[in-house]
Each structure stands twice: as C-alpha cells, then as structure tokens.
Amino acid sequence: MINLRRFLAILSVASGMFAVEVAFSLVPQNLLAFPASDRAPGEFPDKWIHGSKSAMDNQDPAVQVHRFNAHTYILRENKAINYEGAFMYVFFGNGVALLIDQGSTSSPALFPLRQTVDDLIVAWEEEFDQSGTQLIVANSHLHGDHYAAWNQFVDRPNTIMVGLTHEEVMDYWGFDSYPEQRIEFNLGGREFVVTGTPGHESSEIAFYDKWTDLLYTGDMFYRGRLYLEDWDAWAASIKRLRALADDYPVSYLINNHIEMTDQATVDYPIGTTWQPDEPPMEMSLSMLDQAVRATENISQSGIYTFDDFLIYNEVPWAYTTDP
Amino acid sequence: MRIIKIFLLWVLVGAASLSQAHMLNMTEMRFEVAEGAPAVLRVRVDLGQSGLMNPDAYWAAVNASSAAEQDERLKPALAEMTVGLQVLVEGEPTTMFVQSYDVDAVSLEAIGNPLTPQMAEVRFGFTGPQPVYLDQVEIRVAQTLDVPWPCLVRIDSFDGLPVSRLLTAETRSSGPVVLGVDGGLSNAGPLVSLALKFQAVLPSVSWIAIGFQHIIPMGLDHIVFILGLFFLSTKLTTLIAQVTAFTAAHSLTLALATLGWVQVSPHIVEPLVAASIVYVAIDNLYAVQVARWRLAVVLIFGLLHGLGFASALDAVTLPEESMISALLFFNLGVEIGQVAVLLLAYLSVGWLRRWSFYRTRVVEPASVTIAGIGLYWLVKRLAF
Numbered sequence: 039m040i041n042l043r044r045f046l047a048i049l050s051v052a053s054g055m056f057a058v059e060v061a062f063s064l065v066p067q068n069l070l071a072f073p074a075s076d077r078a079p080g081e082f083p084d085k086w087i088h089g090s091k092s093a094m095d096n097q098d099p100a101v102q103v104h105r106f107n108a109h110t111y112i113l114r115e116n117k118a119i120n121y122e123g124a125f126m127y128v129f130f131g132n133g134v135a136l137l138i139d140q141g142s143t144s145s146p147a148l149f150p151l152r153q154t155v156d157d158l159i160v161a162w163e164e165e166f167d168q169s170g171t172q173l174i175v176a177n178s179h180l181h182g183d184h185y186a187a188w189n190q191f192v193d194r195p196n197t198i199m200v201g202l203t204h205e206e207v208m209d210y211w212g213f214d215s216y217p218e219q220r221i222e223f224n225l226g227g228r229e230f231v232v233t234g235t236p237g238h239e240s241s242e243i244a245f246y247d248k249w250t251d252l253l254y255t256g257d258m259f260y261r262g263r264l265y266l267e268d269w270d271a272w273a274a275s276i277k278r279l280r281a282l283a284d285d286y287p288v289s290y291l292i293n294n295h296i297e298m299t300d301q302a303t304v305d306y307p308i309g310t311t312w313q314p315d316e317p318p319m320e321m322s323l324s325m326l327d328q329a330v331r332a333t334e335n336i337s338q339s340g341i342y343t344f345d346d347f348l349i350y351n352e353v354p355w356a357y358t359t360d361p
Numbered sequence: 362m363r364i365i366k367i368f369l370l371w372v373l374v375g376a377a378s379l380s381q382a383h384m385l386n387m388t389e390m391r392f393e394v395a396e397g398a399p400a401v402l403r404v405r406v407d408l409g410q411s412g413l414m415n416p417d418a419y420w421a422a423v424n425a426s427s428a429a430e431q432d433e434r435l436k437p438a439l440a441e442m443t444v445g446l447q448v449l450v451e452g453e454p455t456t457m458f459v460q461s462y463d464v465d466a467v468s469l470e471a472i473g474n475p476l477t478p479q480m481a482e483v484r485f486g487f488t489g490p491q492p493v494y495l496d497q498v499e500i501r502v503a504q505t506l507d508v509p510w511p512c513l514v515r516i517d518s519f520d521g522l523p524v525s526r527l528l529t530a531e532t533r534s535s536g537p538v539v540l541g542v543d544g545g546l547s548n549a550g551p552l553v554s555l556a557l558k559f560q561a562v563l564p565s566v567s568w569i570a571i572g573f574q575h576i577i578p579m580g581l582d583h584i585v586f587i588l589g590l591f592f593l594s595t596k597l598t599t600l601i602a603q604v605t606a607f608t609a610a611h612s613l614t615l616a617l618a619t620l621g622w623v624q625v626s627p628h629i630v631e632p633l634v635a636a637s638i639v640y641v642a643i644d645n646l647y648a649v650q651v652a653r654w655r656l657a658v659v660l661i662f663g664l665l666h667g668l669g670f671a672s673a674l675d676a677v678t679l680p681e682e683s684m685i686s687a688l689l690f691f692n693l694g695v696e697i698g699q700v701a702v703l704l705l706a707y708l709s710v711g712w713l714r715r716w717s718f719y720r721t722r723v724v725e726p727a728s729v730t731i732a733g734i735g736l737y738w739l740v741k742r743l744a745f
Binding site: 050192203 | 510523528
C-alpha cells in the first residue's frame with residue numbers, strides 16, 4: 039500500500055500545480071469585454087470634413103480620424119487628396135485590430151494611412167494597457183479606390199494582409215459557399231458576422247459587428263450612386279442584408295462614400311472635392327427597406343433615383359458613344 | 362434639347378466609367394504559370410492614358426484597317442512595355458515577347474478621359490526555360506515606364522492560392538514571390554526557397570519534424586510518461602525494451618486511428634493517458650526492480666498514447682496520396698523526440714545510477730513529482 043507520506047507528497051505536487059494555475063487565472067489579463075447582448079454606444083460626427091473650395095489651399099488632415107467609441111474608429115480620406123473621400127474603418131479586439139479598406143491614394147507622402155493607423159494602435163494600446171496588437175488588413179471589396187494604400191502595410195510587422203484577389207479573400211474569411219454563407223468571425227473576443235454582398239463588385243463582403251450593431255455595407259449600399267455591375271447579384275445581396283438585419287439588431291448601416299447632398303434625390307457631381315451640404319454617412323434600416331423595394335420594382339438597366347441614393351443599374355458602355 | 366442631351370451624355374459617360382468600379386484605369390498584371398503550360402504575363406493597361414501612347418495614336422491603332430497596320434501603330438508602345446516590364450525568375454531577368462493583344466475603345470473622347478478607361482490587354486510569353494514550382498519570381502516596372510497607377514499584380518501558380526501585390530509609382534517591384542506557395546512567402550530569401558525545394562524533394566523531412574514537435578515541446582504528458590519509465594529502469598537494456606514496446610504499441614494505434622479503423626473520444630483517452638502516468642510513477646515508488654508484467658502494462662499504455670497522438674495529429678492534415686509514408690516518418694520523428702528526452706534525462710541524472718542514494722534522492726522524489734503531475738492532469742481532464 040502507498041504510505042501516507044508519499045501520498046501527501048503526491049497530493050502536494052498536484053495541489054501546487056492547481057494553485058499555480060489558479061494564481062495565473064487571477065492575474066488581471068486586461069481583457070476587454072465586447073458583449074453582444076448590450077449595444078455599445080457610439081457617436082458619429084455632426085459633420086465630416088468635406089473638402090474645400092480650393093483643394094490647393096486645403097489645410098485639413100490627410101486622414102480624418104473619428105472615434106466612434108473606445109474600440110471603433112472611422113477614418114476618412116481628405117477629399118482634397120482624392121475626390122472619392124473614401125471611409126475606412128478600424129475595429130479593435132483583444133490583441134488584434136481590423137483595418138477595413140485603405141482609401142484611394144497610394145503615396146504615403148500624400149496620404150499617410152499606415153502612419154495614422156500605427157499611431158492609432160499605439161494610442162489605443164496605451165489607453166487600454168494592451169500590447170502586441172496584430173493588424174489585419176482587409177477590404178470590403180476589391181476596387182482600387184479602397185485599396186490604393188494597401189502597399190503601405192506590406193512590410194508592417196505583426197500584420198496579416200488578407201490579399202487583393204477573390205481567392206485570397208474567400209480563403210481568409212473561410213467562405214465555402216460565397217455569397218450566401220454567414221461567417222462568424224472572432225476579432226479578439228469581438229464577434230462579427232461576415233457575409234457575401236456582390237453586385238457592385240464580385241468579391242464584396244459586409245461586416246456586422248455584434249458589439250456596436252453596426253452593419254458595414256462597403257460600396258454596395260451608401261448615400262450616393264450605387265454602380266451595379268450585376269443587378270441580380272446586388273438584388274440578392276440587398277435581400278441578404280435585410281435578412282441579416284432581421285436576425286440581428288442593427289443600429290446603423292455604415293459604408294464607403296457620401297455622394298448625395300442633403301437635398302433628397304440630389305447628388306454631387308462626380309469628382310466633387312467640396313461637399314458642404316453632405317448628409318450623414320450612416321444610413322438607417324428604412325433606407326435598406328427602400329432598396330429592398332427597389333429590387334422588386336426594377337427590371338431594366340438604367341438610372342433610378344431615390345431620396346437617399348441613386349441606382350446606376352448595369353449602365354452599358356454604349357451610352358458613352360451617344361451623340 | 363441639345364443642352365439636355367449634353368447633360369445626359371455627361372451623366373452617362375460618368376455612369377459608364379464608374380458602373381464597374383471607381384478608379385477603373387489602374388493597371389493590372391496577371392502572371393500565370395501552371396504544370397505543363399508556358400508562363401504568360403497578361404497586362405491590362407489604359408494605353409491612351411499612359412505615357413506609351415497619346416489618345417489620338419491609340420484611337421488610330423484601334424481603328425487600323427488591317428492587322429499589319431495595327432501592329433505597326435502599336436509597335437513602339439509594345440516594344441517599350443517589353444523592355445519596361447521585367448520578370449525575374451530566381452533573380453535572373455527573363456526574355457519576354459508579345460504573344461498577342463486586344464485593343465478596344467468606344468471613342469476618342471472616352472480614351473482622353475481618365476474616368477472612362479479604354480483598356481488594352483497585352484499578353485507576353487517567355488523564351489527559354491519556364492519557371493517551375495517553388496521558383497522565386499519578381500515582377501518589376503521600370504522607372505521609365507509610365508502606366509496609370511497603382512498596378513495590381515496577381516500571380517497564379519500551380520495549385521496554390523493566387524498571390525496579390527500592389528505596385529505604385531514609388532514601389533515598382535512585387536518583391537520575390539515563391540511560386541506555388543500560398544501567400545508567396547513575402548520577403549522570402551534564397552535560403553527559404555532552397556529549404557522549400559529540399560522539402561519538396563524530401564517531404565518526409567517535414568513529417569519527421571512534425572513528429573518530433575509532438576514530443577518536444579508539444580507532448581508534455583508523453584515526456585513525463587517516458588521519464589517515468591526512465592526512473593525505474595536502471596539497466597539500459599530494460600529501458601530500451603520498455604521504450605521499444607511503448608513505441609511499437611503507440612505506432613500501431615496511431616496508424617489504426619489515422620486510417621479511421623479505430624476511433625476513441627479524446628475525453629476517454631486523455632484521462633487514461635494521465636492515469637497511466639500516475640500508475641507508472643507509483644509503480645516506480647514500490648517496485649524494487651522491473652516486474653515481468655510491467656512490459657505488458659507499458660504495451661497497453663503505448664496503445665493509449667497512440668490514440669492520444671492521433672487526436673493531436675487531427676490538427677495536421679496528412680497528405681492522402683502518401684499517408685502511409687507520412688505516418689511512418691511522423692512516428693520516426695516521435696521516436697527521435699523520445700530518444701532526445703531519454704538522452705537529456707541521462708545527461709542530467711542518469712549518470713548517478715550507481716550512487717547508493719540514487720533511489721532515495723533521485724528516483725523517489727522524481728516519481729512523486731511525476732505522480733503529482735499525472736494526478737493533476739487526471740483530475741483536470743476528468744473535470745473539464
């Protein structure tokens with residue numbers, strides 16, 4: 039029989055290991071919580087920086103950084119640098135940050151996106167006592183006005199570059215059946231749902247953030263000219279977004295551009311670098327419903343006007359030769 | 362009416378230009394290489410908006426009355442592209458030639474407007490030896506070549522995922538991309554490429570390494586079990602007999618489980634593995650010498666540990682076409698790992714075996730510790 043002394047020694051070793059494990063579990067981990075149950079509040083700016091009459095004299099920052107909430111940032115490219123005035127997003131989770139889209143200008147001298155994001159990560163780590171944050175460089179879709187500064191990140195340490203081909207995007211997010219599939223994506227404890235939304239571009243994806251209830255719709259739905267290369271795919275994508283909004287609470291739809299004025303049905307001309315009368319960037323579910331109704335009523339290519347957006351449905355190249 | 366028409370034209374020109382994408386006139390390059398097919402570089406470029414041709418010259422080329430005339434009009438631009446685009450394979454420049462091209466445009470006005478890109482596609486072939494699997498390829502655009510920026514480079518090679526790179530006016534090189542490897546191993550040096558080639562010839566090397574990793578550092582419970590065997594066997598021959606029995610047994614169940622012939626839930630296997638550690642350690646405390654039946658017990662525990670390896674190996678996908686050899690080499694790696702553990706143990710305390718206090722000062726404290734660790738794992742694995 040095992041003697042008591044040895045038995046106690048064995049028990050002490052096992053208890054010691056448990057004690058060490060318990061002690062480690064009690065050490066504060068600085069873990070940030072992103073509960074999906076409560077909607078994390080956030081604020082949009084009253085007015086985005088919207089260019090200037092003279093692009094040459096523009097004194098605004100190259101990248102506007104707006105703190106939506108402590109762990110969510112919305113960036114906008116200065117319209118004086120590129121008229122697209124594209125929006126980009128940085129979502130933080132524990133140990134990882136997700137940058138979606140990289141604007142319309144490649145030159146770091148003109149458009150220092152990498153520096154801006156690096157500064158943002160350093161400040162965020164300092165504020166929340168975090169370190170070693172990995173960056174994921176991803177895209178809502180594969181159009182050049184949303185990945186022009188992608189190159190600024192390729193040599194960044196501790197960075198995942200999702201890639202700029204359809205196959206790389208599908209592989210990274212884990213799509214087996216694009217676009218219908220809903221992917222559950224965990225960004226360091228912050229849960230997202232990613233789904234396919236082709237129509238404007240054939241690799242487009244939408245991101246739903248369960249923490250803020252924001253639904254990021256990229257270029258396929260925003261306040262502006264919705265250029266559709268594939269109507270059927272877009273119509274299905276709009277319905278897919280509506281179904282997602284039926285299954286999850288959505289606070290706002292957020293996106294890539296503002297091209298409308300604050301006057302219903304009226305957009306700024308293409309190439310505008312000063313938009314003093316912009317409406318907000320964020321959109322509501324009632325606007326999505328309007329798009330859903332449009333998918334049921336539109337059957338031909340052409341331009342269709344709505345209060346908050348315009349649909350440019352498969353407008354053919356031949357129009358350019360119209361005398 | 363005319364004003365309305367002009368307005369409509371302006372709107373529609375804009376619409377058409379952007380109906381597929383913003384910033385349409387960026388340049389795109391696609392390098393394709395596949396098994397048994399010659400490599401091709403496809404370049405889509407807004408020639409009329411590049412420094413290679415002015416809009417009038419491009420429009421004239423599009424409307425040429427014969428193929429010969431079109432060739433002649435495009436010749437200077439294509440020659441400039443042939444020189445200005447450089448594809449390096451293994452660091453050596455290749456020689457490209459224009460294989461074919463398509464030029465198209467709807468109007469001179471459209472060519473002149475950067476918002477209505479009229480893209481040409483030029484396909485280049487390569488003379489000389491074709492790039493092969495795991496070669497490093499680099500695509501460069503010479504400073505002298507003026508194309509609309511940025512330039513998206515896509516490299517499709519063999520069965521791997523495509524690799525994307527973005528070139529800009531400032532960064533005119535894709536950097537080395539290893540063909541056939543997902544992600545292209547950005548910034549891979551020649552040594553990495555060489556190692557990959559070696560591995561391609563001898564895939565077994567990687568399976569030995571993976572097997573080794575499953576002992577050191579990933580297989581802590583197996584290390585502890587082997588140490589348990591080590592502390593009882595004072596004779597080298599006994600130790601070798603036990604370790605060999607253990608190895609043979611876990612190789613058998615690992616093979617059976619990997620081939621899908623045996624399936625046992627890790628919820629059962631893992632606590633039993635922990636129990637085997639406790640058993641061996643306690644046996645060490647009471648057995649003065651190795652009992653004959655201990656070999657049978659080690660054999661049974663070996664079967665258990667093999668099932669444990671199988672669930673760990675689940676995370677690694679074995680290649681279907683060479684599963685048996687991969688398994689054998691994985692086992693070999695496991696054995697090398699085990700031998701390494703025994704060697705380290707011998708170097709640490711094994712040489713004290715003839716010391717009269719070896720049993721009381723080394724074997725017993727070590728066995729108590731091993732039993733404690735085993736007990737901790739056992740409770741944890743049963744509880745969680």
